[in-house]
Amino acid sequence: MDKRAQRSRTALLNAAIDLVSRRGTTAVPVTELADAAGVSRQLVYLQFGDRDALLVAAATELVTRELLDEHADDDIPAGVLATTRHFATHRSFYRAMLTGSCAHAMTRTFNQVFSPFNQRFLADRGTVADEDTAKDLSLFMAAGAGAIINDWLVDGPDTLDPDAAAARLLRLAYAFPGAHHEPDEPPPAAPPAAAITRDQGRHGRA
Numbered sequence: 322m323d324k325r326a327q328r329s330r331t332a333l334l335n336a337a338i339d340l341v342s343r344r345g346t347t348a349v350p351v352t353e354l355a356d357a358a359g360v361s362r363q364l365v366y367l368q369f370g371d372r373d374a375l376l377v378a379a380a381t382e383l384v385t386r387e388l389l390d391e392h393a394d395d396d397i398p399a400g401v402l403a404t405t406r407h408f409a410t411h412r413s414f415y416r417a418m419l420t421g422s423c424a425h426a427m428t429r430t431f432n433q434v435f436s437p438f439n440q441r442f443l444a445d446r447g448t449v450a451d452e453d454t455a456k457d458l459s460l461f462m463a464a465g466a467g468a469i470i471n472d473w474l475v476d477g478p479d480t481l482d483p484d485a486a487a488a489r490l491l492r493l494a495y496a497f498p499g500a501h502h503e504p505d506e507p508p509p510a511a512p513p514a515a516a517i518t519r520d521q522g523r524h525g526r527a
Contacts, residue, residue, distance in 0.1 A: 330368055332358035337379035342414040347376055347421030373423035377430055380418050383411065384434060397442060401490050405483035408470055412481065416474050428471075432463040439463055442494065466490055 322330070336357035340349045351372050355362045369375040384407070392403040408415055418427045439459035473486055 326368070329358065329360045329364055332360060333365060333368065333375060334379045334382045337376050338383055338411075338414055341376065341379075341417050342411065344417075345413050346417050347373070347423060373426060376418065376421075377423050377426050380415070380427060381430055381434060383414070384431070389434070389438075397494065398487070398491060400438070401494070402483065402487040405470075405486040405490070408474055409481040409483045409486075412474055419471050419475060428464075428467060431467055432460055435463040435466070436460050462494075465493070469493075 333354065336354050337349075340354060340357055341347055349372070351365050352362050354372065354375065355365050365372070365375060369378060388403060388407045392400050395403060418424070436456070436459045439462040440455050442462075443455050443458060469490065470486070473481065
């Protein structure tokens with residue numbers, strides 16, 4: 322992709338994140354997305370095919386840029402806490418994505434995005450021996466964690482507590498056979514984070 326096409330793609334992804342976050346809905350016309358990005362309506366279809374594909378690509382870009390790339394080397398507790406903080410900070414965007422027209426595609430995409438992380442978690446602990454079982458179990462874990470995060474973002478209280486959500490996910494992660502954690506002990510502590518209100522999440526501020 323040439324530099325001009327990359328610039329227009331980045332502008333569209335950022336416009337999608339901004340408009341969906343501010344409006345709390347995925348029902349944003351293609352024309353408005355194009356106008357906000359300073360590109361033509363036709364370019365949206367040329368680069369992404371349709372609006373929902375653009376929105377899912379924007380979600381993938383956001384979670385990859387701010388979470389996966391930034392925290393790729395974190396240990397498990399820090400990575401889980403970074404995950405809950407990220408979703409809480411961008412609650413308005415993800416809540417709209419998980420309840421809007423592209424909810425199914427969004428869920429499938431996130432399962433694929435987080436599956437490699439889960440495979441590393443399983444491999445580090447020697448939980449499963451063969452590769453196929455590891456892949457299946459990692460998808461199983463991603464779907465389960467995704468369901469918990471989905472419920473937390475969509476139906477949780479106005480003020481989200483990323484620390485409590487991270488502790489919940491860690492309890493489940495360390496329940497897997499082979500995890501190096503005693504069940505009677507609390508999950509490893511992570512640095513405290515201030516609770517994030519619904520209004521803060523709407524505007525993407527921690």
